Every structure is written in structure tokens, then in C-alpha cells.
Amino acid sequence: MAGLNKNNSAVKRIMQEARELANDPSPEYSAAPLEDDIFEWHCTLRGPAGTEFEGGLYHFRILLPAEYPFRPPALMMLTPSGRFETDTKICISFTSYHEELWQPAWGVRTAIIGLQGFFPLKGKAAVGVGSIEHPTAERKRLALLSRSWVCPHCQQSNQELLPDPTTEDGAVQPEPVVTEQVTEQTSPAIAPEPIIPVPPPRTPVPSQLRRQRPPLLLDGAICVILVLVCGLLLRRFEFLD
Numbered sequence: 001m002a003g004l005n006k007n008n009s010a011v012k013r014i015m016q017e018a019r020e021l022a023n024d025p026s027p028e029y030s031a032a033p034l035e036d037d038i039f040e041w042h043c044t045l046r047g048p049a050g051t052e053f054e055g056g057l058y059h060f061r062i063l064l065p066a067e068y069p070f071r072p073p074a075l076m077m078l079t080p081s082g083r084f085e086t087d088t089k090i091c092i093s094f095t096s097y098h099e100e101l102w103q104p105a106w107g108v109r110t111a112i113i114g115l116q117g118f119f120p121l122k123g124k125a126a127v128g129v130g131s132i133e134h135p136t137a138e139r140k141r142l143a144l145l146s147r148s149w150v151c152p153h154c155q156q157s158n159q160e161l162l163p164d165p166t167t168e169d170g171a172v173q174p175e176p177v178v179t180e181q182v183t184e185q186t187s188p189a190i191a192p193e194p195i196i197p198v199p200p201p202r203t204p205v206p207s208q209l210r211r212q213r214p215p216l217l218l219d220g221a222i223c224v225i226l227v228l229v230c231g232l233l234l235r236r237f238e239f240l241d
């Protein structure tokens with residue numbers, strides 16, 4: 001990025017956002033400015049889970065204006081999705097079509113997460129420049145194809161740009177499988193494994209949740225012991241009398 005005026009406020013801001021995204025990567029997207037133009041970013045975004053885009057990986061351009069962050073970015077889809085036209089500036093509430101709705105405190109990350117939220121919209125909410133409404137089957141077919149789609153500029157496939165999350169031993173996480181209830185067969189003598197809830201990453205857990213009240217059974221046991229102790233003491237006093 002030679003010849004770039006690093007005192008320019010837009011350049012400073014964009015470089016700061018690029019550092020933040022590089023230091024705090026997300027499993028949902030991977031984005032970075034082009035090496036030869038900091039005002040153009042390329043991003044690979046995961047299709048939202050539980051929708052016809054699940055499993056899909058979508059590559060798009062983020063075009064930042066010279067007045068960034070005071071004017072919004074423009075987004076241009078490159079991977080066929082059946083949801084957004086390719087090579088067309090997408091009109092959604094926070095993009096260059098609606099300057100008045102953009103806030104300078106937002107950033108590239110806001111635009112990416114916002115675009116992901118626009119994927120599953122249907123009907124009137126989904127209408128706008130750059131939107132298309134292909135049937136579900138076609139969107140699913142394109143989602144499968146999107147994984148091996150290669151960006152002509154980045155020269156890498158979406159799967160290479162945003163690999164699927166892996167477990168600690170390096171294995172690719174399996175698809176969630178719905179397990180059948182087998183409560184009837186299990187022996188009552190064997191206590192079930194305690195299920196420790198794992199909070200999702202970067203979601204703050206309120207401290208109150210961790211301080212769990214002791215179970216009612218324990219309260220009952222303490223009461224019984226207290227009554228027994230009192231009874232014994234009373235009997236002792238009776239003998240003394």
C-alpha cells in the first residue's frame with residue numbers, strides 16, 4: 001500500500017478496522033482489504049444457519065467511499081446465490097442507497113453481519129435493487145456450488161478463504177445430529193452425565209447465572225439435621241432434670 005496517505009482520516013479508520021478484523025477473526029466471515037486498494041475489501045460470508053443458504057459460502061466486494069466512515073459502503077455480490085444479483089450494487093438499508101440510515105460508528109463488520117441478516121428475508125422485505133427471488137431448490141443447489149467458487153481477483157475458493165470450523169483435534173465438526181431419546185433403556189442405577197452448558201463464543205455470561213442456588217433437597221436435609229440435633233439436645237436436658 002505504498003503512496004497511501006496514512007494521515008487521511010478514512011485511511012486511518014480503514015486500517016484500524018482491518019487490524020481489528022485480523023486480530024479477532026469470526027467463523028462466520030473472513031474479510032480484508034485488497035493489497036493494492038485499501039478502499040476495496042473482499043469478504044467470504046457463511047450462509048445463515050437454518051436457511052436455504054446454510055452451508056453456502058458467498059464472496060462479495062465491499063467498496064468504501066473516500067468520505068468513509070461518514071458515507072456508507074457499497075456491497076456487490078460476486079458468488080451466485082439466488083438471493084442477490086451478481087456484480088450489482090445491493091440496495092439494503094445501510095448501503096450507499098440509503099446514506100441517511102448509515103451511522104459513522106458502524107463499520108465493515110456491521111455491513112457484513114447486516115448483509116447476512118438480509119439473506120433469509122422474504123416477500124416485500126426482500127425487494128430492492130440487486131435482490132432476486134429464486135426458488136429454494138435453486139438456492140440450495142447454488143449454496144453447494146458456492147463452496148468451490150473461486151474469486152477471479154483473490155484466486156482462492158470460498159472454502160479456502162473461510163474453512164469450516166474445526167474441533168480441537170483438527171477434525172471438521174460434524175453436522176448436528178438429532179439423537180433419539182433412550183431414557184427407557186438406561187439403568188436407573190447409572191446417573192446420567194451432567195450436561196455442562198457451553199456458552200457460545202464472545203457471549204458474555206451474566207455472573208448471576210454462575211451462582212446457582214443449592215438444590216431444594218439440600219435445604220430439606222439441613223432442616224432434618226437441625227430438627228434431629230434439637231431433639232437430641234432436648235432429650236439430654238430431660239435426662240439432666
Ligand SMILES: [Zn+2]
Nearest residue numbers: 042151153154
Ligand atoms: Zn475476491
